[in-house]
Amino acid sequence: MNVLITGANGFVGKNLTQRLYALRDYRDRTQPTLQIEEIFLCTRETAPDVFAEYCRKADFVVHLAGVNRPKEEREFTAGNVDFTRTLLELLQQSKNNCPVLLASSVQAGLTGRYEGSPYGQSKKAAEDLLLSYGKKTGADVLIYRLPNLFGKWCRPNYNSVAATFCHNISRDLPISISDPEVKLELVYIDDLVEEILNAMEGHPHREENGYCSVPGSDCRTLGQIVELLYRFHDQPQTLLLPDISEGSFEKKLYSTYLSYLPSDKVAFPLKMNRDERGSFTELLKTASCGQVSVNITKPGVTKGQHWHNSKWEFFIVVSGHGLIQERKIGYDQVIEFEVSGENIQAVHMLPGYTHNIINLSKTEDLVTVMWANEVFDPNHPDTYFEEV
Structure with missing residues (x-):
């Protein structure tokens, strides 16, 4: 299978790419039926003719590219809608009806606090383009409305509160919480990557509404997340590990926190x-x-x-x-x-x-x-x- 990843140098793209490399090179043997051959990485620097060739050769497309913090609102349309249209047009020109997976956002629901969200509107427009494309070509389309993501390699002080908290707390820097009772739905990066691989094998988790989902999401308040992170921060003094049972949110968040440790805190003295x-x-x-x-x-x-x-x-x-x-x-x-x-x-x-x-x-x-x-x-x- 040849896999095309747009937005390959982003948070999800980096994690997915490294997992695919490991599968391709047989360093990861957890999914023996998934035979990875070529991995096409599309970034902002990819030339148009190269991107067109990727679209021609791809057996599966993971569309991660998008804009979520532009300087001007019109960049939402260019990054989330127009680029999706370009991708689908190139696939159609190549008569390539391979499956296309779109990383959308819960904000595309345009309800509650997301009502009227320019970002959500642009992601919803991208979804509509993909659904129309699927009906027209018969290609399998998979849309994941993703909530907050967390895990290693996520950029702090950008669009992930978990990454920002992990980065700052591990460095004894201040954090800001407007309301500790605000609840977040969170998906761990390894769970998302696992779901994408399952989708490549033809086993996505589809909901009754037609959208796909990632099993194992968690809901926590900002206050609960911060409390856990400060316990992790104090572990070299208390020596007390949290509950890190298999599949638990605590285990996932602890792994995430450790990935943000500065070099001077990787080792610590014992009494x-x-x-x-x-x-x-x-x-x-x-x-x-x-x-x-x-x-x-x-x-x-x-x-x-x-x-x-x-x-x-x-x-x-x-x-x-x-x-x-x-x-x-x-x-x-x-x-x-x-x-x-x-x-x-x-x-x-x-x-x-x-x-x-x-x-x-x-x-x-x-x-x-x-x-x-x-x-x-x-x-x-x-x-x-x-x-x-």
């Missing part, structure tokens, strides 16, 4: 609690899945010697040579596990069992990654000293 026995450093905390820490034990040192009522842990030695011992409270039998970074394994620290870890080396530190099922609470530590 190492040191003494003569070694060190203990908390790495990450979660609201529902506990925390991860790294423990360094000096040669010949024993750490632990305590038990928990309900808390459980995994000890994973990644460097060095050690011994883990556990004993059920009230019993004498000790179970032992010899561990090393040469043969990595996870060892359960069982509730109701006192346990320790011993560095058997005389020269090397023992490095252990520790996961606990709950974040440590100094007011309720559930930790009781008792030698194994």
Whole structure:
């Protein structure tokens, strides 16, 4: 399949193009039935004769090009209506009835706060041109009225509030919110790209009204978005990760936020609690899945010697040579596990069992990654000293 993308250097265009390159070069094998051959990228710099050739060769057109923040209102017509007409005329002249996908806007509905919107009117006119073209030629036309988009590579301080907030908050710059209760419908860029690929395979999500939609959109207030972003901003200090369950808005927004981090914030220091026995450093905390820490034990040192009522842990030695011992409270039998970074394994620290870890080396530190099922609470530590 040859794919023509107009507006290829825009936010959606960049994300779609990179995904298509990966599919074409077999670096992405998630959609094996989609065979990508040539990818034609149309930008403002594309010569008219080259664009005409692209229209002749295309097997699928993704029409992303448009104008949404012109200096003069008449540019809406030139960028959104006239260019769409040119695209469709070139396809028709080439007798190319391949499918055409149009990235339109919810503003084309011209209702509510979008009533009378010049931008919405121009996008609606582009939709009408495409619908008329489809009836005339029999070509499959797909129109997506897209809401607010967010994700990596979106230009801040332009037409995406999410991009602006991510950019500014990650840099400790001020943001402006006129009304935190304003609700936004948001679509994540990866979900949109996935839907476009599905459409290329002939499986778009069509609504009863004839328009197409992107599954997985979310509705959030400006206040909710900002609250989440400031939690992300504070994560290097709190170490607390948000709920990032599969498909959640939080996961998508966190990925977006991280893509805007300036270079001086990509790495951040961690507090190492040191003494003569070694060190203990908390790495990450979660609201529902506990925390991860790294423990360094000096040669010949024993750490632990305590038990928990309900808390459980995994000890994973990644460097060095050690011994883990556990004993059920009230019993004498000790179970032992010899561990090393040469043969990595996870060892359960069982509730109701006192346990320790011993560095058997005389020269090397023992490095252990520790996961606990709950974040440590100094007011309720559930930790009781008792030698194994």
